[in-house]
Amino acid sequence: MSAPDAFASLPKADLHVHQEATRYLDLVLAERECRDPYDWSAWRRRLAAEVPPGKERLQRIGSVQPVGIEHDEDDELFVARFAALMRDHAAAGACYVEIRCGGEVVTREGFMSMFREAERRVRADFPRLRAEALAIVIGAGQDRERADAFADGCVRAAGEGLAGIDFLYAPYDTEADWAPMYRLAERFAGVGLGITAHAGEVSTANIAAAARMPGLTRIGHGVHAAADPELLGLLVERGVTLECALTCNEFFGVLPDLEEHPLLRLVEAGVAVTLATDNPVQLGTTIEREYAAAAGLGLGARELAGFTRNAIRAAFTSDGRRAAMLAELDG
Helix, strand or coil: CCHHHHHHHHCCEEEECCCCCCHHHHHHHHHHCCCCCCCCCHHHHHHHHHHCHHHHCCCCCCCCCCCCHHHHHHHHHHHHHHHHHHHHHHHHCEEEEEEEEECHHHHCHHHHHHHHHHHHHCCCCCCEEEEEEEEEECCCCHHHHHHHHHHHHHHHCCCCCCCCEEECCCCCCCCCCCHHHHHHHHHHHHCEEEEEEECCCCCCCHHHHHHHHCEEEEECCHHHHHHCHHHHHHHHHCCCCCEEEEHHHHHHCCCCHHCCCCHHHHHCCEEEECCCCCCCCHHHCCHHHHHHHHHCCCCCHHHHHHHHHHHHHHHCCHHHHHHHHHHHCCC
């Protein structure tokens, strides 16, 4: 889908994009080795043909690793794959992107220095782009010792510039035990890390629990809240911003067809909404296409600019960067 010309120059922001480590490594290596990268379009066709939409299809995200993760041990490739993600966003009109990193990535020695080097390289060509890094915390309650050790690493990384934490948990489609995550969230918020959490992608489960998490200001997805007036009221009351990924929702079938997406209902209810790519390589999208998809639902330039403004206001970044981006948006 091509973005309408009227929206192509609109500054855009993406608060919810996963690092897609081996996918971006494959793109970088393919260019260097003069070969074709993995065919994600064919993968999507196969997945759509073989797996029904819904939770089962969603669970296949990340199931294909086109190159070995051992390539990530090379510092130059590590920097290059983050730069490739940032460059894709900048080329699609993004002024801001937050990148979610799973595994032990953010506790790697020199992580933030390498992340900033990737940002510096991209800003040489796209000076308006800013980027921040988030750590993904998965299953905080499954192994307290391991969770605490990883939390120690995140706290150290916060002192070097890590911006925030994204909580993932199990079960994902029914109510989870949030007590262990609340405990960690208090610690993270105490050192200035922003807090977001995946919730409400496949059902209304966990939206209320996430909204009440200490320090939380955003929820990844959360779109099923549109079906429950009480949840909508809770999100508005607590000032929670939703990170909506339209292409992701449509492809994995966790909601009806895109034309029936509840984005408009969320906006009309007064919920602060932003747009996101989620897993852009696997899903074949860009932040420009996400804004175009929102325009296709009937939103105009003013509303789309509002999504960018919402994102900048909710961004896990410095006050100085936020002020500069808002000034550029108004300029």
